[in-house]
Amino acid sequence: MKFSYCSIAFRNQDMALGQMILLLAKAGYQGIELWGNHVNKETDLKALRFLLDSHGLEVPMISPYFDFTASVAKWDKSIETASTYIKIASFLKAPLIRAFTGTVGSKKATVEQVQRCVEGLKKICAEASEEGISIALETHPSTLVDNVSSTLHLLEKVEADNLKVNLDIYHMFEVHKDPQFVLERLYEHVAHIHAKNAVIKPELREQAKHPLLHDPNPRADFVGVTSLADGEMEYKPFIKALQDRKYSGYVSIEWFGKDPAIAAQSEIQYLRKLSKIRRVVTERVTTL
Numbered sequence: 265m266k267f268s269y270c271s272i273a274f275r276n277q278d279m280a281l282g283q284m285i286l287l288l289a290k291a292g293y294q295g296i297e298l299w300g301n302h303v304n305k306e307t308d309l310k311a312l313r314f315l316l317d318s319h320g321l322e323v324p325m326i327s328p329y330f331d332f333t334a335s336v337a338k339w340d341k342s343i344e345t346a347s348t349y350i351k352i353a354s355f356l357k358a359p360l361i362r363a364f365t366g367t368v369g370s371k372k373a374t375v376e377q378v379q380r381c382v383e384g385l386k387k388i389c390a391e392a393s394e395e396g397i398s399i400a401l402e403t404h405p406s407t408l409v410d411n412v413s414s415t416l417h418l419l420e421k422v423e424a425d426n427l428k429v430n431l432d433i434y435h436m437f438e439v440h441k442d443p444q445f446v447l448e449r450l451y452e453h454v455a456h457i458h459a460k461n462a463v464i465k466p467e468l469r470e471q472a473k474h475p476l477l478h479d480p481n482p483r484a485d486f487v488g489v490t491s492l493a494d495g496e497m498e499y500k501p502f503i504k505a506l507q508d509r510k511y512s513g514y515v516s517i518e519w520f521g522k523d524p525a526i527a528a529q530s531e532i533q534y535l536r537k538l539s540k541i542r543r544v545v546t547e548r549v550t551t552l
Contacts, residue, residue, distance in 0.1 A: 265506060265539060267532055268295030268324050268516040270458070271302045273524035282315055289319035291529045292536075296321050297516045298358070300328030305348050309355045316356070324514040325360035325400060325430065325456050326353050332384035333366030333377040333408065339384055346388040346399075354395040360456055361392065362430050363399050365407045370414035381408055382421045389424035400430035400455050411439045412449045419453060428455035432518070434462065437497040447505055457506075459535075460518045461495025464488035489521040493534050503538045 269288050271281070281302055288296050296316075303312065303326065316323065328349045330342035349361050365381050373381075389399050401409050401418065409415040409429075419427060431454045436446040447454075464487055492499050506515070515535065519527045535541075 265503075265511050265541065266294040266322075266324075266514045267292075267535055267541075268297050268322075268514045269293050269528050269532070270297045270299065270327070270516055270518045272299040272327070273517075273519035273527065275299070275301070277524060281312065285315055285319050285321055287525055288528060289321055291532055293528075293532060294320075294322060295324045295514055295516070297514075298323055298326045298356075300326065300345075300349065303352060303356075305352070307352070309352065313356055323353075323356045323358040324516065325362055326356070326358050327362035330363050330384070330388075331366040332381040333368045333373060338366075339380060342384060343387060347391060350388075350392050350395055350397055353392075353397050358397070360398050360400045360428070360430070362402050362456075363388070364402055364404065365409060365418070367406050368408070369406050369410050370408050370417075373408055378408060378418075378421070382418070385418075385422045385427060386424060389422065389427050393424075393426050398426040398428045398455055399424075400428045402430040402458070403432045403436050403450075405435055405438070410435075412436065412446055415450060415453075429453040430456045430458060432458040432460075433502060434458070434460050434495070434497055443497065443502045444505060447502075447509075451509060454511075454513070456513055457511075457515045458518045459492060459499065459515050459531075460520065461490050461492045461497055461499070462488040463490055463494070463496055489519075491527070491534065492517070492531055499535075500538050503535070507539065 271284055274284055285296060326349055328345050330345060331338040332342055353361055368377060385399065392399055403409050403415055408418050415429060429450055431450060433443055433446065437443055440446055517531045521527060
């Protein structure tokens, strides 16, 4: 098991990507999950690759935005976006590209919307496969993968070996209240995990914001956000279950609160404590 930090945490900070990389390397992370707004076709990818290598960080996943359930224009734009990020991921040696299906939930989606999404995912999976990259569906409210059954259904319909699951376990906890059940059903498809936590009052749950889905330029904090240790979901048995399964992928901390630099340090310390994984310190001096 390895730990990474989502760069979207710094969305409200005046911080260059190089500063984020240095901060996370010093904190002991092995990876940085790159938000699509932090890397694009204008980015100097050679310099970024050098900086990542110099500080010993991998990019386990890049997270742009897709919408395959809305208009034809948004479908076309999603295909174009995927092509761009497949090239970027290939250059940065990132094995995964995160995918949202759109902003309609599985119970409200029409047959036509589901079919358009299936066609879109088939298309981008085929293109990504040529570069050895997988597409990771993020389990999330208001998407076609908003529960275990709908996730398995979509995976079955697309039938692509490189279509995987980015398991946002807190969102599945919101639905099923049982992370062990979720793991049992989805584990064979899981390529990456998002870890966050919150305490959401019942009267606020309907208006709880999911900024990374509904707004490509999110500024709001996640409603009720807390540290991993203090939220509704208990992470200790979940981490143990991953270790029992010998999970070797990344757990990526997705922070949507204040002080992301402080949270980056405290959250990895908590995960190390739960997992009993010691920090491996590698001295790096190269900066850009």
